[in-house]
Amino acid sequence: MALQITESCVNCWACVDVCPNDAIFQDKPHFLIDDMKCTECLGDHADPQCAAICPIEMAIVNELGEFLNPPGSLTGIPIEKLKEFGLWREAA
């Protein structure tokens, strides 16, 4: 089991610094998670650290493609506004 980074990522490095497994690495066009190293922080922290600090909604998904930070969950911007501004999308 491992988390993944999506194309929403803005390459801000925040997750790299807090990952207990050094599982996150720089790549183009955005950072990636090494699925051999990622443990979803089980045993280390109550919450996966990348998802706990990531400022971008929809940037981190689990193996089912579910957003750990769904649209609106970090900014509090209502869904209808997100849709109006093209900032909303359905989970994979």
Place this chain on the structure above:
Amino acid sequence: MELPVISNSGPKAEGGGCASSGCGTAPDALSHLPDHIRAKVQDHPCYSEEAHHYFARMHVAVAPACNIQCNYCNRKYDCSNESRPGVVSELLTPDQAIKKVLAVAAEIPQMTVLGIAGPGDPLANPERTFETFQQLSEKAPDIKLCVSTNGLSLPEHVDEIAKHNIDHVTITINCVDPEIGAKIYPWIYWKNKRIRGVEGAKILIEQQQKGLQMLTERGILVKVNSVLIPGVNDQHLKEVSKIVKEKGAFLHNVMPLIAEPEHGTYYGIMEHPSPTDAELQELQDACAGDMAMMRHCRQCRADAVGLLGEDRGDEFTMDKIDVMDVDYEAAMVRRKVVHDEIIEKLDAKRGIVKPKPDGIPEGSRPVLMAVAGKNGVVAEHFGHAKEFLIYEASPEGVRFISHRKTELYCGGMDSCGDGDVVEDGATESLLDRNIRVLEGCEVVLCSKIGYEPWGKLEAAGIAPNGEHAMEPIEEAVMAVYKEIAATGKLLPAAESLKVA
């Protein structure tokens, strides 16, 4: 340490000459400051209204990560066309940042200040931020370093900030009430958790206030930035101003909310109104009763280069810097000439005439003197001085070097001047300690001095001097330097014989 706050109520600007609107801090505000603080801010464009016409600053974008979310910020920082905080066009590694700073400093000698301001929170990127400061303090010792932060990780980094000689810290404090904070900060990342709402805001506020206090206790100048958000913290900012002043902040910079839907921020998308110029000014005026206000802020990008209000970042992209050949040793010499010229011009505008070192024989060695000064004059009793200002006199003139703290050994009683009041044990050790603080100085200037410290100073090879009470410090230092020169003690032994 208590820092004096610049007064805005002083005489109004005459020919302060700022072309843009929203500028108008009393330009002579600096002249109210003690010398050691004036020396720290007189060439800092973000701290001194006057300096911003002459001196330039730059930011290097080495700090992308952030540990909080603000409703006026969008973490999609990558934009080359917008001019606002938190936006940059290319992130730099510390090594790239050093290259860029040296290139800019060589090309723009007026550039005196290097700040790290994002595009995230510098202290949420401690390794990249402090690596940059570390290298710069070695390679470009003539550049002032400063850092801005949201304050969440500030307390744990205060010692490191002091270690790198970072003299200026800006903390963004938008509120002191967690209920209001919850409307500005949807979450923070704290001890491995995302903490939302009032609970998160409360932690952030506590950390900011603690950090502010720790910095001012260490004598580091703190500017507080606040974003004026109509309907959220507009009335509340007066209280913020009062509290941060009490805690020792030196300057308060209230900036208008920038909120456009195309920026994609919460306030932008929710069409939150920005304050009008009149609303901003009204609030700045209301806060000015409690606190010196900064009104010349241009809300620059986290990679800005040049004078405030201009951005020459395009001239210094990494591809251009890679082909520049910088001789920084040579650049430092040119930079010093330019800085001295500007400072002299500013001093002349303020009516400060530097005493000329006439009649000092060439080749005379420099002398360090400690001054118990206040408001630019030799004003303090030796035993009452909380700190000594250290000046160097040389054939080049007089310059301020640093300040050294003392511990009061005199409790302020009438007869204390003779050093015979306080119990023996305590008096002895504190006085001895203070004399040790003056190591390296050959003279100590004060308004008055007791019999006992006089003897001890002489025994330690430091000449006490109470003859220049209430004279301007630099004139007094030069006068004493000339007296020493007249004895021939400033020249190497052989040469002084020749002169004699």
